[in-house]
Amino acid sequence: MPTKDKIKLNGGEFILKESLSNDVFTPEDFSDEQKMMKETIIDFMDREIWPDKMKYEEKDYDLTVHAMKKIGELGLLGVSLEDKYGGMGMDFVSTMLAVDYVSGVTGSVATAYGAHTGIAILPIYLFGNEDQKQKYLPKLASGEWFGSYCLTEPTAGSDANSGKTKAVLSDDGSHYKISGQKMWISNAGFADIFIVFARIENDKNITGFIVPNDSNNGIKLGEEEKKLGIHSSSTRQVFFTETKVPAENLLGERNGGFKIAMNALNVGRIKLGAGNLDGQRRSISISTDYANNRIQFKQPISNFGAIKEKLASMATSCYAGESACYRAASDVQSKIDEFESNGMSKQESELKGVEEFALECSILKVAISEDMQICADEGIQIFGGMGFSAEAPIESAWRDARIGRIYEGTNEINRMLIIGMLLKKAMKGSLDIMTPYQDIINNKSLENEEKSDILNDEINLVENFKKVFLLLLGKAFEKYGAEIDKNQQILLSLSDLAIEAYLSESTLKRTIKNINRSSEKDQTDQINMTKLYIYEASQIVQKKSSDVINSIIDLKDQADIYLSVNDKIKYSKNPNIFDLKTKIADKIISENKYCF
Numbered sequence: 001m002p003t004k005d006k007i008k009l010n011g012g013e014f015i016l017k018e019s020l021s022n023d024v025f026t027p028e029d030f031s032d033e034q035k036m037m038k039e040t041i042i043d044f045m046d047r048e049i050w051p052d053k054m055k056y057e058e059k060d061y062d063l064t065v066h067a068m069k070k071i072g073e074l075g076l077l078g079v080s081l082e083d084k085y086g087g088m089g090m091d092f093v094s095t096m097l098a099v100d101y102v103s104g105v106t107g108s109v110a111t112a113y114g115a116h117t118g119i120a121i122l123p124i125y126l127f128g129n130e131d132q133k134q135k136y137l138p139k140l141a142s143g144e145w146f147g148s149y150c151l152t153e154p155t156a157g158s159d160a161n162s163g164k165t166k167a168v169l170s171d172d173g174s175h176y177k178i179s180g181q182k183m184w185i186s187n188a189g190f191a192d193i194f195i196v197f198a199r200i201e202n203d204k205n206i207t208g209f210i211v212p213n214d215s216n217n218g219i220k221l222g223e224e225e226k227k228l229g230i231h232s233s234s235t236r237q238v239f240f241t242e243t244k245v246p247a248e249n250l251l252g253e254r255n256g257g258f259k260i261a262m263n264a265l266n267v268g269r270i271k272l273g274a275g276n277l278d279g280q281r282r283s284i285s286i287s288t289d290y291a292n293n294r295i296q297f298k299q300p301i302s303n304f305g306a307i308k309e310k311l312a313s314m315a316t317s318c319y320a321g322e323s324a325c326y327r328a329a330s331d332v333q334s335k336i337d338e339f340e341s342n343g344m345s346k347q348e349s350e351l352k353g354v355e356e357f358a359l360e361c362s363i364l365k366v367a368i369s370e371d372m373q374i375c376a377d378e379g380i381q382i383f384g385g386m387g388f389s390a391e392a393p394i395e396s397a398w399r400d401a402r403i404g405r406i407y408e409g410t411n412e413i414n415r416m417l418i419i420g421m422l423l424k425k426a427m428k429g430s431l432d433i434m435t436p437y438q439d440i441i442n443n444k445s446l447e448n449e450e451k452s453d454i455l456n457d458e459i460n461l462v463e464n465f466k467k468v469f470l471l472l473l474g475k476a477f478e479k480y481g482a483e484i485d486k487n488q489q490i491l492l493s494l495s496d497l498a499i500e501a502y503l504s505e506s507t508l509k510r511t512i513k514n515i516n517r518s519s520e521k522d523q524t525d526q527i528n529m530t531k532l533y534i535y536e537a538s539q540i541v542q543k544k545s546s547d548v549i550n551s552i553i554d555l556k557d558q559a560d561i562y563l564s565v566n567d568k569i570k571y572s573k574n575p576n577i578f579d580l581k582t583k584i585a586d587k588i589i590s591e592n593k594y595c596f
């Protein structure tokens with residue numbers, strides 16, 4: 001039988017078209033090399049980092065530097081860089097895998113690793129000239145040097161392009177003098193170089209610079225910030241006073257710094273999604289172990305439905321996050337390959353590949369950072385009073401998780417970006433939203449080729465989540481037109497619909513793909529998690545769409561829209577949610593860990 005060509009979707013297209021499960025990458029598709037890398041990192045983290053977990057709560061910044069050096073010795077600081085810059089030249093999925101498993105033990109190491117490998121190294125790798133790359137990347141890849149990314153200022157947070165830091169060119173054009181104040185700078189306490197964003201004259205946009213750390217060159221650090229979590233992650237203010245920076249240290253183009261900053265953040269966001277996965281796995285595993293050993297009423301508390309319900313939900317969210325993260329990572333890599341095969345340079349291809357999926361990057365950042373927080377919160381509840389104790393590892397997991405919703409663009413900003421980017425693509429003509437919207441109004445079906453008897457309702461629901469999203473986006477656009485971006489509460493609700501559609505579809509496709517290559521029996525727990533995830537998603541879709549309908553649709557038209565939405569998110573056979581949760585939890589409890 002002739003095999004069908006793989007359907008490759010562009011960024012944002014998931015909301016309009018269906019991917020077939022066989023075309024979607026899953027964690028079960030890791031190559032042998034990737035599996036080996038995963039095992040090596042887990043082994044390293046268990047052996048070298050986990051035993052010091054409690055010490056990371058004591059503001060031991062040197063411990064983080066020590067960990068980063070060791071991670072450098074493993075080659076993991078340069079996974080994404082080409083060999084000629086001292087890197088491992090690995091593909092995008094492997095770099096996601098590295099950040100995933102390096103980040104699970106403590107948010108302090110996760111943040112140091114994310115800041116160094118993501119937002120500090122990547123601006124040089126993606127935008128630097130050859131001399132800059134040769135000079136800085138090998139040392140940053142080996143861990144001889146560390147980097148920081150200095151964008152945020154006291155008056156420029158979410159509004160990142162409004163920074164006041166100035167760069168003044170000398171009369172002879174040989175150097176710039178940078179003056180300004182940066183705050184919340186991760187790794188500042190031990191950074192050898194800073195990527196600094198500053199404005200030249202009255203330029204519209206900021207410009208990026210590579211600034212070596214030198215206290216004799218007008219650079220002063222503030223005290224370590226006293227933070228809720230990530231206690232051993234160095235976070236300081238950095239003050240620049242007429243810091244002399246050679247003109248050749250300008251990164252990319254003058255006025256191009258905002259583009260650099262945003263592109264670095266796109267990568268940072270998808271990696272932050274991945275970086276919140278292993279924290280969930282570990283939280284689930286330690287909570288399961290605690291529940292299996294904690295005896296109350298003469299039995300392990302894991303026997304109780306109230307505990308099972310939590311473990312099942314925690315595992316299901318983690319499974320969904322993994323599914324979405326690695327699906328997106330592979331889509332990014334396919335795009336990079338496509339650009340490269342069309343003659344684009346490696347760096348340009350990487351840049352454009354991630355940029356293409358910027359919308360998915362934001363989805364993953366928001367969804368998985370919030371799942372991590374909920375997971376750690378439920379973990380604390382399973383630990384009971386012990387969970388509130390600083391002596392239990394779940395306490396720091398909860399505090400560390402909180403920052404994920406704030407940095408790399410707050411989750412509010414990212415939610416609004418999801419819709420903003422989709423509309424921008426539609427305006428530019430690269431995504432046709434109007435035709436499917438009209439089809440929905442006219443009750444035409446989106447293409448739906450996937451078949452699975454056991455997940456048939458879920459296949460229909462996922463298709464319909466997209467329809468509900470498109471229907472309400474269309475209604476909102478009809479009402480507000482280009483002014484839609486001024487209606488943030490609508491954007492937030494709509495983005496939640498898009499998030500649920502993406503995570504639900506990714507989960508569904510992963511499970512169907514694995515059923516197709518093994519069996520329903522083999523995938524029993526995964527089927528249960530898929531059903532549970534999509535049921536919970538349907539509740540969110542119901543709530544968020546009601547919020548939108550009640551707020552923007554005229555009263556006389558609301559009944560029709562409600563009918564249409566409710567019809568779309570109904571089951572032919574309602575799942576038994578308590579039964580699903582019990583079965584999922586029983587599996588984890590019997591394995592005493594997250595085991596999918």
Ligand SMILES: Cc1cc2nc3c(=O)[nH]c(=O)nc-3n(C[C@H](O)[C@H](O)[C@H](O)COP(=O)(O)OP(=O)(O)OC[C@H]3O[C@@H](n4cnc5c(N)ncnc54)[C@H](O)[C@@H]3O)c2cc1C
Nearest residue numbers: 149150151152157158184185186406407408409410412413
């Ligand atoms: C521990 C830590 C480490 C960090 N590391 C770095 C780093 O290494 N480098 C770096 O440059 N920065 C770093 N940051 C800064 C971080 O990226 C910013 O804190 C973040 O972008 C938010 O900016 P802000 O704190 O100024 O909040 P604000 O921008 O003041 O936002 C406050 C609130 O208002 C909301 N808000 C703001 N604007 C809008 C809007 N237009 N519409 C709706 N809501 C809005 C936000 O969502 C948020 O809820 C770090 C921060 C922390 C806490």
